[in-house]
Amino acid sequence: MTSVEITERRKRATVKDVAQEAGVSRGTVSRVLNGQPYVSEAARSAIEAAIARVGFVPNRAARSLVMQSSQAIGLIVHEPHSLFVEDPNIASILLGANEALSEADYQLSCLIADSPRDVDRLARYLSGGLIDGVIVVSARAGDRITAAVAELGLPAAFVGHPRDIGDAAYVAIDNRGAARTITRRLLDTGRSRVGMIAAALDRDSGADRLAGFVDAMGARFDPQLVQSVPFYSFSDGRAGMRELLERAPDLDGVFASSDAVAAGALEALREAGRSVPGDVGIVGFDDSSWALRCDPPLSTVHQPADQLGRAAAASVLAQLRGDTAGSPIVLECPVVWRESA
Incomplete structure (x- = not known):
């Protein structure tokens, strides 16, 4: 094979190539590619067959300029890289979003904000027209990404309910109510010295879970039995449990504000020679x-x-179709009772 032949084989197929192969005009090919009507079934079938034969791949960037749409939705996760890998909830949120977007022929673009530099970079990126809307996970109050989304008027939905998102769409669970319910269930097992490892108090989920714990404890609440930690992580759970045991060695119950935190707490209890649930009953959050x-x-x-x-x-897809953000969506989150308490 000559160098000219190799170059020809590597040349990207164009709309013109498809039109010639199918025996139709380039305008007809464009209408099919853009999902427009007024194309006969015979012509549509011929074009689809021609696309397969010549190996045509639509140029998304060029199409975006014409259609003023990227067909991409950003999923912004404001968490450290390590937690993004460790936290199964983030993966489940991502997969659920991807399924819905795939069904609508949209691409999911995953964007991680691990540092202030990442936040600044993402705020600039959002203004570039490379995505049509965003799903925001783990936003904090006063988050610059939230402000950038609002300034740009991007269609957006938040997972969780930061207090400063105005009337933006959000989907959430009742963190406070669920935390109150599971803490009461733990108290009903006869525990009298119940503490909490309270993670991520700089966002709504962490603050609400602490509030639910306080609700359930009522007059029995002791602030000395609450240990705050930065993240929903195994390592923070282990460190938090060690701190609690030093302050309250007679502790007999713990509400850990995530399963990963609870797993770390279990490790610390095991290291300290405490049995679960014999000496200490422990409950988590997330399933x-x-x-x-x-x-x-x-x-x-x-x-x-x-x-x-x-x-x-x-x-987000509904907003792109021109619908209003609609009412907040709050999903049920029942208690699942197992052997740890």
Whole structure:
């Protein structure tokens, strides 16, 4: 094969090539590619067959300029890289959103904000017209990404309910109510010295779970039995449990604000020679894969993370069709009781 022949084979097929192969005009090919009407079934079939024969791949960037649409939705996760990999809830939200977007022929673009530099970069990126809307996970109050989304008027849905998003769409669970319910269930087992490892208090989910714990404890609430940690992570759970045990060695119950935190707390209890649930009863939150990997398996709250992602994606797609953001969506999150308490 000559160099000229190799070059010809590597040359990207064009709309003109498809039109010639199918025996139709380039305008007819464009109408089919853009999903427009007024094309006969015979012509449509011929064009689809020609696309397969010449190996034509639509140029998304060029199409975006014409259609003023990228067919891409950004999923912004404001978490450290390590937590993005560790947290199964994030993966479930991502997969649920991707399923809904795929069904609508949209592409999911995953964007991680791990540092202030990432936040600045993403705020600039959002203004570039490369995505049509966003799903935002783990936003904090005062988040610059939230402000950028509002300034640009991007169709958006938040997973969770930061207090400063105005009337923007969001999908969530009742973190406060669920935390209150599972704490009361733990108290009903006869525990008298119940503490909490409270993670992520800079966002609505963490703050609401702490509020639910306080509600359930009532007059028995002791602020000395609450240990705050930065993230919903195994390592923070282990460190938080060690701190609690130093302050309150007579502790006999713990509400950990996520399953990953509870798994870390279990490790610290094991290191300290405490049995679960014999000496200490422990409950988590999420009903993630962490819950069943623990020994004993965790009593926890079921968070329908994949449904949260799917509902957020559906909300953004609805806004792109011209619908209003609509009412907030709050999904059920029942308690799942297992051996850890």
